[in-house]
Amino acid sequence: MELLSGTTMRDRFATIPMYEDDPILGLNEAFKQDTRERKINLGVGVYKTADLTPSILNCVKKAEAQLLNTEREKEYLPIAGLPEYRLITQKLLFGIDSSVFEDNRVFTVQTLGGSGSLRVGAEFLSQTISQEIYVPTPTWSNHKGLFQGGGMTVKNYPYFNSETHRLDFDRMIHALEQIPSSSSVLLHVCCHNPTGVDLNMDQWKIVSELMLDRGLLPFFDFAYQGFGTGIEEDAAPLRLFADAGHQMLVASSNSKNFGLYGERVGALSVVCSHSESATRCGSMLKTLIRSNYSSPSIHGARIVSTIYQSDSLRNEWKVELGTMRERIKEMRKSLIASLSAKCDHDYSFLEKQVGMFSFCGLNSEQVSRLQHEYGLYMPSSGRINVAGLNQQSLEYVVESIIAVL
Numbered sequence: 001m002e003l004l005s006g007t008t009m010r011d012r013f014a015t016i017p018m019y020e021d022d023p024i025l026g027l028n029e030a031f032k033q034d035t036r037e038r039k040i041n042l043g044v045g046v047y048k049t050a051d052l053t054p055s056i057l058n059c060v061k062k063a064e065a066q067l068l069n070t071e072r073e074k075e076y077l078p079i080a081g082l083p084e085y086r087l088i089t090q091k092l093l094f095g096i097d098s099s100v101f102e103d104n105r106v107f108t109v110q111t112l113g114g115s116g117s118l119r120v121g122a123e124f125l126s127q128t129i130s131q132e133i134y135v136p137t138p139t140w141s142n143h144k145g146l147f148q149g150g151g152m153t154v155k156n157y158p159y160f161n162s163e164t165h166r167l168d169f170d171r172m173i174h175a176l177e178q179i180p181s182s183s184s185v186l187l188h189v190c191c192h193n194p195t196g197v198d199l200n201m202d203q204w205k206i207v208s209e210l211m212l213d214r215g216l217l218p219f220f221d222f223a224y225q226g227f228g229t230g231i232e233e234d235a236a237p238l239r240l241f242a243d244a245g246h247q248m249l250v251a252s253s254n255s256k257n258f259g260l261y262g263e264r265v266g267a268l269s270v271v272c273s274h275s276e277s278a279t280r281c282g283s284m285l286k287t288l289i290r291s292n293y294s295s296p297s298i299h300g301a302r303i304v305s306t307i308y309q310s311d312s313l314r315n316e317w318k319v320e321l322g323t324m325r326e327r328i329k330e331m332r333k334s335l336i337a338s339l340s341a342k343c344d345h346d347y348s349f350l351e352k353q354v355g356m357f358s359f360c361g362l363n364s365e366q367v368s369r370l371q372h373e374y375g376l377y378m379p380s381s382g383r384i385n386v387a388g389l390n391q392q393s394l395e396y397v398v399e400s401i402i403a404v405l
């Protein structure tokens with residue numbers, strides 16, 4: 001093609017390589033394009049009702065109806081986000097009477113979902129006090145990209161034993177003892193993604209003491225509050241660390257627990273030892289956000305705040321969250337019962353798993369056969385979204401799994 005100047009236009013973008021689809025979100029695309037009648041999406045971590053459809057919580061619908069009548073503007077939020085949302089987040093994370101409030105030593109910024117929070121947190125750490133972060137093996141597939149994108153070097157520590165299908169606590173502790181002090185360590189607060197395997201409170205205590213001793217910085221990822229045991233119960237590890245005097249980061253998300261996936265609402269909280277440091281950290285976080293996306297989005301934060309500030313909507317939310325949690329628990333039980341009845345493997349390890357995800361011990365070859373021969377979609381790690389199952393599909397899923405074992 002000739003340009004006006006007469007020079008030949010070369011394809012400036014020809015050297016850009018073709019990147020692979022995201023291992024989880026790419027599955028959705030493949031699923032949509034699959035024309036088979038029988039296909040089941042057990043991939044992306046989104047809650048589905050018992051008829052396997054996505055839904056909007058009633059409390060969210062009601063809050064949105066209220067907002068429709070009362071909202072008078074859609075102006076920019078402050079860089080740090082909606083003030084009431086930031087406060088609510090702190091209460092949900094640390095409990096209403098946490099010592100972090102007395103001393104005013106936590107600063108929270110609203111972010112674009114939990115992912116945005118992890119990314120802002122990575123930029124903050126890499127430009128200040130910690131360039132290396134250790135993540136569990138395995139971990140959510142996007143952690144590496146988010147932390148590297150934020151300028152950190154990502155290393156691993158052992159977490160899951162794929163022979164026993166259980167937490168590899170001894171090896172985890174041994175690794176934490178070796179990690180250079182002042183490194184950051186990513187910890188999933190509950191409902192570990194992808195394994196569904198969490199630490200118990202005794203184990204958390206050991207990790208807390210060890211990390212304090214060694215000067216390791218906890219970076220908590222809390223994307224599933226309320227999907228494990230309950231809203232308060234799930235936050236117990238965070239609160240244990242806060243009470244023990246840790247300085248730490250917490251990336252939280254309301255994508256799952258308010259079903260606000262596409263609204264991109266989450267937060268990053270930095271817990272410091274003094275209020276002056278919290279203010280300083282806040283000033284840096286705001287600077288990072290301003291030069292990245294300027295300010296967060298308004299609608300999701302207003303929905304969460306409207307729900308939380310109304311006694312009746314807050315109660316309704318708790319009931320609806322409980323319903324989601326219980327359906328997942330029931331489906332996990334049914335999955336275990338059905339697998340155990342149909343084959344002689346010992347599946348008791350599944351009973352220990354918590355939250356949306358289950359690791360049944362499938363390898364990537366088996367996962368690929370499940371997709372191509374049986375229309376079952378899941379990431380190559382073999383992680384199953386238990387919320388993508390229902391009683392009607394269970395038998396087919398279990399028989400397909402057994403067929404590829």
Ligand SMILES: Cc1ncc(COP(=O)(O)O)c(C=O)c1O
Pocket residue numbers: 045112113114115116140188193221222223253254255256261265266
């Ligand atoms: C462990 C974990 N952290 C963070 C996130 C990100 O959450 P969000 O969708 O709010 O960005 C997810 C989402 O799947 C997750 O599983």
